Amino acid sequence: MDEPANAPEGPHAPNGPTSPRTADDPAETFEAHRRHLVGLAYRMLGSVAEAEDAVQDAYLRWHGADRAGVENAKAFLSRTVARLCLDRLRATRARRETYVGPWLPEPLLGAEDFSAGTASEYAADLSVGLMLALERLSPLERAAFLLHDVFDVDFAEVAGLLGRSEEACRQLAARARAHVRTARPRFPVPPEHGSRVVAAFAEAARRGDPEGLARLLAADAVLHSDGGGRRTAALNPIVGADRIARFFAGIATKFPGVIGTSRGATLNGLPGLIITDTDGLPQTMAFEIVDGTIAAIYFVRNPDKLGHLAPRLQ
Numbered sequence: 299m300d301e302p303a304n305a306p307e308g309p310h311a312p313n314g315p316t317s318p319r320t321a322d323d324p325a326e327t328f329e330a331h332r333r334h335l336v337g338l339a340y341r342m343l344g345s346v347a348e349a350e351d352a353v354q355d356a357y358l359r360w361h362g363a364d365r366a367g368v369e370n371a372k373a374f375l376s377r378t379v380a381r382l383c384l385d386r387l388r389a390t391r392a393r394r395e396t397y398v399g400p401w402l403p404e405p406l407l408g409a410e411d412f413s414a415g416t417a418s419e420y421a422a423d424l425s426v427g428l429m430l431a432l433e434r435l436s437p438l439e440r441a442a443f444l445l446h447d448v449f450d451v452d453f454a455e456v457a458g459l460l461g462r463s464e465e466a467c468r469q470l471a472a473r474a475r476a477h478v479r480t481a482r483p484r485f486p487v488p489p490e491h492g493s494r495v496v497a498a499f500a501e502a503a504r505r506g507d508p509e510g511l512a513r514l515l516a517a518d519a520v521l522h523s524d525g526g527g528r529r530t531a532a533l534n535p536i537v538g539a540d541r542i543a544r545f546f547a548g549i550a551t552k553f554p555g556v557i558g559t560s561r562g563a564t565l566n567g568l569p570g571l572i573i574t575d576t577d578g579l580p581q582t583m584a585f586e587i588v589d590g591t592i593a594a595i596y597f598v599r600n601p602d603k604l605g606h607l608a609p610r611l612q
Contacts, residue, residue, distance in 0.1 A: 328360050331372050335379045337412030337424075341444050342383035343390075344403035344429050346606045352382045376449065377459055380441055384460075387437040394433075398527030400535060402596050403429040404603040405565045405582040416450040423482075424566045426584055426596045431481035435474050442467050443474035487587045492569030493562055495587055500560050500571055506550030511543035516591040521545065526600030529581075542595070568596075572607070580604050 335356060339349035356378045368374045394401055406412070406424055414421040420428065432440050438460055445451040445459070446467070453464045453471075460467060495514060502510035521542045525531025530553075536542050560573040563582070570584040579601055586594040598604065 324361050324365060327365075327371050328357055328375065331375050333411060334372065334415065335375055337414060338376060338444065338449060339379050339383050340406065340412060341424070341429075341432065341448065342380065342440060343386060344433060345603070346404045346406065348386060348390075349383075350606075352379055352386060355382050373451075373455070376445075376451070377455070380445060380459055384437055384441055387440070391437070398525070399531055399533045400522045400524055401433070401526075402426065402522055402524040402598050402603075403433075403566070404606065405570070405584060405596075405598050407563060407565065407607065409564070409567045414448050414450075416448065418448050418450065420448045420478075422567070425482070425568060425586075426566050427586065427594075428478065428482045429566070431478045434481070435477060436470075438462070439470045439474040439477075442470035443478065446471045447475060487569065489564075489569070491590075492585070492587055495590070495592065496562060496569045496571055496583075496585055499585070499592065503546045503550060506547045508540075508543040508547040511546055512539045514592055515539035515542055516588060516593045519592055519594060521595045521597060523597040524600050524603070526602060528601055529599040531597070531599050565596075580607050582607070 332353060335353045336349050339352040340346060343349050343352065356375055359378055360375060363374070365371075403426060409424040410422060412424060432444075435443065441460060442456055445456050446453060453467050456467045456471075457464045460470075462470070499511065499514050502514065517539050518537065519539050519542055521532065521536040523531040523536075532545070536545055560571045563570050563572045565572075565582055565584040568584040568586060570582060573581050573583070575581055581597070581599045581604065583598075584596040585592050586596075
């Protein structure tokens with residue numbers, strides 16, 4: 299029941315403002331919505347590269363569509379991208395289940411660029427916590443929640459996309475909403491405070507100072523490290539301030555370059571670090587900070603998830 303249905307792709311959208319007919323200038327019309335579409339696809343897939351591929355596929359379909367009959371280009375393109383992402387989720391689910399170690403979404407710089415542009419409380423939220431909560435949903439739950447609760451698509455349109463009844467889509471979204479509200483932390487931190495905590499962590503990690511690290515960590519802090527089998531990383535989450543502090547102190551002793559040159563950054567809306575390893579490749583850490591201490595660290599080392607950052611780091 300989790301697999302997307304092959305619903306018909308009608309050209310008309312029942313909701314939203316009516317757009318001018320765009321048959322004569324498909325590229326310009328598409329580019330006006332690209333940022334929105336990448337934001338939708340990233341939320342669906344958790345991967346910048348896969349999101350951009352889905353949007354490019356949508357671009358090709360847009361060029362082949364009967365655009366003269368499209369009343370709302372944004373709705374049509376959103377529907378197309380969502381359907382493509384559902385197909386990808388079905389194909390990648392088995393790979394995710396056999397992933398080596400913890401799976402984390404690809405880190406995103408400039409998350410504010412991908413706001414849904416709606417009044418939803420989730421419109422600008424691309425935090426790792428939310429992305430992990432979405433990852434635990436079925437593909438249909440994820441699609442129903444994102445389309446309705448984040449992108450403000452009504453259930454009649456969602457039902458047409460998913461090939462389910464409106465009531466079934468309401469139930470899918472309700473289950474997803476309940477899970478997200480339980481699993482997604484919401485602890486906004488003033489940027490200057492987050493920067494100070496992250497800078498102190500980076501310095502203590504470089505020194506290999508377990509006491510200094512432990513003071514910055516909540517007692518029940520969790521470290522998630524994603525190497526994907528491509529680079530060394532913990533195969534299970536590490537829980538507890540002392541264990542995490544010893545982990546980073548050990549890295550400083552054995553592999554000092556791992557916490558080498560670093561710069562502060564905002565990653566998925568969280569305070570973070572971009573670190574250049576001795577091999578010249580980037581790696582990232584995003585930090586959830588609660589009541590002044592670090593509650594979670596998301597450490598991405600898998601090079602397959604970091605290549606899209608290179609152009610932003612020049």
